[in-house]
Every structure is written in structure tokens, then in C-alpha cells.
Amino acid sequence: LLVCGDATLADLHAIVQIAFGRRDDRRHHFVIRGKTYGDGNVMPENTTLATFGFRPKERFEYEYGGR
Numbered sequence: 001l002l003v004c005g006d007a008t009l010a011d012l013h014a015i016v017q018i019a020f021g022r023r024d025d026r027r028h029h030f031v032i033r034g035k036t037y038g039d040g041n042v043m044p045e046n047t048t049l050a051t052f053g054f055r056p057k058e059r060f061e062y063e064y065g066g067r
Helices: 009-019
Strands: 028-032 035-037 061-064
Touching (some): 009 028, 009 061
Antiparallel strands (some): 028 035, 028 061
């Protein structure tokens, strides 16, 4: 998926849910540079993806239905 830098983590979660036909009925979180965002942890609604300053090809995790 190609997502604009002004998308928030909440936006990205919604986009992934739509793209993969999910119903948003399970726990989920992102792990970015060792810090977990979501499922009771910090998931700043106003923090955009651009805020993280990702490098080209840098990866992070999105876990849905786990933990």
C-alpha cells in the first residue's frame, strides 16, 4: 500500500482494514522502532506518518489479532 505522509496511525489502521477486508474486530498495534502504538498503548490521533521520518525501505510491524 502507498499511503501519504499526512495519514495518521489511526488512518493507516483503517486503510489496512479496508484493503484486507477486515472488520476491525480484533486487537491491533504497530511496532515502530521498538515502541508499540495501539491496544492501550500510545496511538496519537494527530501523529502523522511523516512525523516518524521513515527512511526509504524502512519497515515497521502491524499486528492484527495478536497478543
